[in-house]
Amino acid sequence: MPLGPLRPSPLVEQAAAHLRDQITGGHWPVGSKLPGETTLAKELGVGRSTVREAIRALAGAGLVATRQGAGVFVIAAQVREDWPAKLRRASVADVYEIRMMIEVRAAELAAERRTEDDMAALDAALARRDEAAGDSDEALIDADIALHTAVVAAARNPILADLFAEFVPVLREGLLELAAMIDISRAEDDHGRAAHHALVEAIRDRDPVAVGRTIAEEMDRTRTYLQGP
Template sequence: MPPGPVRPSPLVEQAAARLRAQIAAGEWPVGTKLPGETTLATELGVARSTVREALRALAGAGLVRPRQGAGVFVVATEAAEDWPTRLRRAAATDVYEVRMGVEVQAARLAASRRTPEDVTALERALEARRVASGADDIAFVDADIAFHAAVVAAAHNPVLADLFGQFTPVLREGPVELLALTELRAHDPNTGDDAHEALVRAVAEGDAETAAEVLRAELGDPFGEQGARRGVTRTAEGPE
């Protein structure tokens, strides 16, 4: 039974939701060609341009795929998870493995491409991290992430910057919980300061390999040797 006309505001979202529901209900099984834009527009009571945009949204969600000269076909009944959702569900160890690849390369590039303004930004971020050592764990982790974001920014690669930005919510949760459980900062409020200072120095001096190595070691033991001595590890469930 064809659906009734949708109401305005906003039409594209409503049309996409209606088509998504029909696909999920099995009205058009996987492999089925959808009716043409004119037919769908009539059924939904909207313009063809609205249907076209709705189909683009469904294609972006991985539900349909247009085939040139053949039409639009259903390829899945459930939308694929977006990248932020997948990151939130990922094991912390998996995220950190990818983070290391992104940031180590960013550090290497930062040392090669840094500008005087980048060096200044890194020095300020390092000082802000030191100031945050007198605050609570959340503020300290936020300052630490801001420092690492400054390193990535100095690489002048927008793709690396976008990837790091996607990681940020996940990066924030694990360390906050870890610091609270282990009380590492009770012994060293500014834990990891030496490594961060060495990284700034390597980037400022244009030493790409040292910058990469310092960051690789720092991410391998993000809260210093105390964490390693205490046997702290990250798992999908969080710190042990």
């Protein structure tokens, strides 16, 4: 399959697309070495810097890797799917299971590490959640997520906080869909108020055992609703 010259529009994107097509189409199989920059630049009708940037883009997509002193080699035949895309494609029940694993431990850490500032943030988030219980399902869900975000923040681990943030959009969408299918006021007579107050108090008391038990029970109820009968 000939490469052919490129049109004078975003050249790096075009070069990367042409090279990607060569890889995914099998012209350069996994393990093969790409032609040198000079050869590719000549075939594509662009400068070596454009080829270099295109190869960098392919490396970012997980298709190629540079071996020092040896050249650029194909390491995958398909573009690597990024984490946000995987989350969007996953079922909300599966995402919720992973969230449970992360958040239970995060809550335990919060009980061990929380500061007075963390408690102020948790108390404020809990009050907002109480207020939202009499409002729309969307307001309650947003307030609930904000409280759980404050719990994770109190764990004082930025990687945990960033990981939890990745889950939030998918979780919010799934919980809104769940709210549209069930009567939340019947499923949770107090909208989960008692469980969330118990969680915050256990964090205040620095009791990781009680925290882990409380949040696991509360989240397991929601997972049951998500999984259905």
